[in-house]
Amino acid sequence: MRFTWLPVAILLALGFSAIIGQQFPYLAGGWRYVAAFAFVVAFTLSVLLHELAHALMALRFKISVTEINLGFFAAGTHIEGERKSPLEEFAISVIGPIASLLVGGAAYLGSRALDEGVAYVVVVQLAVANLIVGVTNLLPGLPLDGGWVLRAFVWKLTGNMHTGTIAAAWAGRVIAIAVLAAPVILEEVFGRNPTLIDFVVALAVGFFLWMGSTASLMQARLKRKLPALQVRALARRAIAVHAGTPVSEAVRRAAEAQAGAVVVIDGDGKPHALVKEAAVTAVAPNQRPWTTVGEVATRISAGHIIGVNDTGEEILGTLRKNPASEYLVLDTHGQVYGVLATADVEQAFRSR
Numbered sequence: 001m002r003f004t005w006l007p008v009a010i011l012l013a014l015g016f017s018a019i020i021g022q023q024f025p026y027l028a029g030g031w032r033y034v035a036a037f038a039f040v041v042a043f044t045l046s047v048l049l050h051e052l053a054h055a056l057m058a059l060r061f062k063i064s065v066t067e068i069n070l071g072f073f074a075a076g077t078h079i080e081g082e083r084k085s086p087l088e089e090f091a092i093s094v095i096g097p098i099a100s101l102l103v104g105g106a107a108y109l110g111s112r113a114l115d116e117g118v119a120y121v122v123v124v125q126l127a128v129a130n131l132i133v134g135v136t137n138l139l140p141g142l143p144l145d146g147g148w149v150l151r152a153f154v155w156k157l158t159g160n161m162h163t164g165t166i167a168a169a170w171a172g173r174v175i176a177i178a179v180l181a182a183p184v185i186l187e188e189v190f191g192r193n194p195t196l197i198d199f200v201v202a203l204a205v206g207f208f209l210w211m212g213s214t215a216s217l218m219q220a221r222l223k224r225k226l227p228a229l230q231v232r233a234l235a236r237r238a239i240a241v242h243a244g245t246p247v248s249e250a251v252r253r254a255a256e257a258q259a260g261a262v263v264v265i266d267g268d269g270k271p272h273a274l275v276k277e278a279a280v281t282a283v284a285p286n287q288r289p290w291t292t293v294g295e296v297a298t299r300i301s302a303g304h305i306i307g308v309n310d311t312g313e314e315i316l317g318t319l320r321k322n323p324a325s326e327y328l329v330l331d332t333h334g335q336v337y338g339v340l341a342t343a344d345v346e347q348a349f350r351s352r
């Protein structure tokens, strides 16, 4: 939970106290704020329960969980690694909404035992909110939990995980469009006049869903291409030079060796810096004989090294964690193999 939680919670509680005032007019002014704040706290805890349910189920299948994010609008559990079977996927995804529905049901039953007062208001609101969270999360489209459930079913039926992702992502887009159109549909079907707030909420939620399903779709396409992403095929051949070498000389040697990259080595032959393409271009041709590669090279940090046998997934992980235009590729003995340019990786993804 980040420290920004409290101000957001107070803002939400302030907004929510107005709703409570409308729905429970018998509650006195001050108590509305108390009820609203208690609701925000209780609701946050129930979202935590929903996420914990996902996380515990993942751990049960020995899939590690790195992070539970408790945003008010987009809570999420970051589950590392792939689900190994449709059944695991189904269980991990469906358990969150089930937890919400159980909390909602329990809160509803609890409310029936209470007299109308602050506690009653909080518990009723908690029931409604959790039932809404449980039901909407079961809608069968990514990025919602129900989308993962749908993915598990399609995966089971077709035997292909990627087909499952693509089907569930498209279903997510359909849901996003339905949400965007919801105010108009409500007007046509139920004759209910949509308010400005209806449109704003529909726009925000629909946009969030559309972005989420699109991201899932891109990821599925990416993952499908991962096996084709091989360092050996994509790495540029590199020449090794010492820091004192003039840029013009390094460029000449690279051209001679038909190499696409220049790596700077120290006295022991260890690579320690990369001469990026952009850095060479930035030096005017007539300055190149007077500029050393050491002056334009970029030091290599551990995060910018890729092993020649790294898998497609590992490469993407490195690219994501330590964004750069070029990476040093080392062979299994720690010697310079070449340089992997991010542009070449992107090109590989586009071309296939």
Ligand SMILES: [Zn+2]
Pocket: 050, 051, 054, 096, 097, 137, 145
């Ligand atoms: Zn969930």
